[in-house]
Amino acid sequence: MEKTINICPKCDGRMMLKQIDKTIGFKGENLDIQFETYVCEDCGLHVGTVDQTAFVQKLIADAYRKKVGLLTGREIREKREELGISQKVLAKKAGVGIASIKRWEKGIIQTKPMDTALRSAFTGRMVGNEYSGNSTFSIPRIKLVMKEFEKICRFEFLKDGDRLLFDAKYVWYADLLAYYLLGKGLTGATYAALPHGPQINNYRELIDEIRNADIEDAEPLTDEEKKIIVRVALTFPTKQSVIDGAHREEVFKNKRIGDSIPYTDASKLTEIQLDP
Structure with a gap:
C-alpha cells in the first residue's frame, strides 16, 4: 500500500512510497533490480531512507554476483546453514578470516578465487594443498x-x-x-x-x-x-x-x-x- 511519508526536498510536493524497476550499470554489467523508494508526485524525485539505500546496495551486489557466477550473500548463508556449520567453521574450511564470511553474507562481493574457496568448502574439501600451502590460515x-x-x-x-x-x-x-x-x-x-x-x-x-x-x-x-x-x-x-x-x-x-x-x-x- 502506498504511503505518504514527507514533503519533497526539491519542490515541496508529496512523497509516495512506490516500487520501481531500474537498470543500473555496475562494474561493466547492466543489472535489473526492483526496489521500494519514495517518489515525489510532482517532480518525480526519488528519495530513499538509510535502510532503503542499504537494501538497494545489497540488491546491486547480489544481482552482480548472480550475473558473473558468484555466490550471493543469501546463498552463502543458506549453504552454510544447510551444512549446520558456523561462520567460524566455514572460514577455517575456506582458508579465510571469519570477518570475510560475515561481510560476504551481508553483501560485500567476494573475488573469484575466494568464491572458488567457498564452493570447495561447501563440498567438504578443505582449502589447502596448492592454494594454502598445506597450512591452516592464521x-x-x-x-x-x-x-x-x-x-x-x-x-x-x-x-x-x-x-x-x-x-x-x-x-x-x-x-x-x-x-x-x-x-x-x-x-x-x-x-x-x-x-x-x-x-x-x-x-x-x-x-x-x-x-x-x-x-x-x-x-x-x-x-x-x-x-x-x-x-x-x-x-x-x-x-x-x-x-x-x-x-x-x-x-x-x-x-x-x-x-x-x-x-x-x-x-x-x-x-x-x-x-x-
Missing part, C-alpha cells in the same frame, strides 16, 4: 612473520595507511619458499595476481585484522622457518627490491589479474635461490 601468524621480517629488514611493516604493497610480497616469498623446502607454507594465506603484484587474497578486508592480531595467538616459528625468512630478507634488502622482484616473476606475469597463485608455483620462482 592471521596472527601472518603478523608474526611480518614482525620477524621487521627485525631483520630494520624498517616498519604494517604502517598506518599501508596497503601491504611490500609487506605481503615478503610473506608471499617466505610462504612459497617454505612450501618448496618444507612442504608446508608459513601462514596458510592464499594469494592472487593483482595489478600491484602478488597479494594476499582479500587483503583490504584483512589489513586491520592483521594489524590488530595478537602474535601470542600464533604458533611459534621454528628455526627452519626463521632461516627461510632470513633468506628472503637478505635476497630483498629493500622494499623496492621485493616489489620489483615479485613483478619480474613469471609465475606472476603469466597470470591474469585476479587469478590465484598456487604454492606449487614455488618451484618456478626465479628471483630467489630455491635450494640452500
